[in-house]
Amino acid sequence: MSRSIDLAVIPGDGIGREVVAQGLKVLSAVLPQDVKLETKEYDLGASRWHRTGETLPDTELESLKGHDAILLGAIGDPSVPSGVLERGLLLKLRFAFDHYVNLRPSKLLPNTETPLAGRPDIDFVVVREGTEGPYTGNGGSLRTGTPAEVATEVSINTAYGVERLVRDAYERANARPRKKLTLVHKNNVLVYAGHLWKNIFDRVGQEYPEVTTDYLHVDAATIFFVTQPERFDVIVTDNLFGDILTDLAAAVTGGIGLAASANINPDRTFPSMFEPVHGSAPDIAGQGKADPTATVLSVALLLRHLGLDAEAARIEEAVAADLAERDSAAAAARTTDQIGDALAVRVAS
């Protein structure tokens, strides 16, 4: 029996192309001989939009559906009006492919930089909702541009959408040694959505008697992220709160250059998508300065999603080993490509 991975690759903008190249390099190096890797590159992002006015044509969306998974670099450029590529491409993919589990692990690895004094023991994962909340694009503006303008944004939350996510989060918490799940919301102000989330969180929790639960308002959660991050194991939260918390989590665990993410469709109706948390960083694009580690770690999440757990672990070990040697001047001076090479060598050996 032969095995193969049919991967869609969206390098995107800025440093996206550079880091994706390293992700693919490490992926090829880690795969067993009998697994064939096929990739197809999709030209999507700022330059495509400038050239054709398209963000994600239906034909390409159709074609993407046929792959086993998607690896995405980064989307966005200051030359494109804010929101065009985010709504028209990145979020369109997450919504069209029903990526309801947006998974973002945070672990403070040895030898990485953290702005926190005392280097607390950080090892948690945020399970962010990916298809609802204030991200639905539901809203509008009236009398736009006039002194009488009213603009609204509607956060939509369904029992259907929240329950499937919360269940996924309980499963993940149950599978970890500490078995702790924290719901983050703002149910003292956003009472309608907040009660929906809290009720489902409490009800589903009865099926997981071994999981310890906790609830925090989002404002309080940010405090604990910097004063007591070791208290977190698995966090489940809304799309927008998850967006904010995972950037903060990345900042305290070695920076956005290390933060991986997976946009998962657990039902496997559509391909899942893997991407670093960071953006396209146009200021350093094309200079070989970008750290590809976040993309490489996203490849590990991709492998785990495809059932290649041992290979995923090998990548994570390679990254930890690489980071452990980053205090030398030579290691710190490496280019994007050189870091990719080093990781590829490690996973292959």
Next chain:
Amino acid sequence: MSRSIDLAVIPGDGIGREVVAQGLKVLSAVLPQDVKLETKEYDLGASRWHRTGETLPDTELESLKGHDAILLGAIGDPSVPSGVLERGLLLKLRFAFDHYVNLRPSKLLPNTETPLAGRPDIDFVVVREGTEGPYTGNGGSLRTGTPAEVATEVSINTAYGVERLVRDAYERANARPRKKLTLVHKNNVLVYAGHLWKNIFDRVGQEYPEVTTDYLHVDAATIFFVTQPERFDVIVTDNLFGDILTDLAAAVTGGIGLAASANINPDRTFPSMFEPVHGSAPDIAGQGKADPTATVLSVALLLRHLGLDAEAARIEEAVAADLAERDSAAAAARTTDQIGDALAVRVAS
């Protein structure tokens, strides 16, 4: 000519009563002989709600209108369902009295604890919108409690509401030495509200040529709060983003025990309200463990609002001097009351 301050006092719940007592002690000590202080206490909060079912009766709301200002301790108790007191009392006051400027200064004072390594130079103020955004209570739920439930929260943003806030923020930035104003939003996803905010921010900015401006997405802003907080001078932002950012700001500048806030109606149509950022902390209530400094600093904001700038400065100097001596074991062991006494002595001398 005689001067007087007619102050409404809402001690509220938990540690609220303890910290408010110290705030009033310091206020009395700092006021010049010729300024008469009159206070009226309002019994509002959890115990009132348990006793009568009332959060903020109309008669009391009417009566509160007659005061020069309001000093509030803290509202909330775990025995009250989440949202009841927040929406029915705290937010009701902010909305009824049109407290559209929610002012929250953050300064890392000497000798205070910060979780950040290297003690960066932090001195910024967040100008948070207080009467719109996702805080309006606009939303609802359909088929509540069933698997088909849909719950919505509507963020309402008006040119009227955003422009008056943004103008206030430019004025504050213009009056500070660094003259820098950063807008924080999420205009790549919340495009309707985001464009309204950004357009008004840019347009009003033309009237303040000396103010340097910047824009950050809220997720990126949280990164800079921990990696580069010295980059901020004045921040202007939406009600919910401001809620999240100011808790994080408090955490990095010495903790929530020091964070003051002012709910200001700059038009002076209604009394403004001054309160610590922290909550009622029922776990330590009644034990003399609460730090009243945040309330005392809120009293300084109150004095400045009433035009007593010199007295406000005396309080801030007293707090800085008190903090500078907190490394002694004796200072660290003081009760709420003793800290209040020490500050009262300092401002009087």
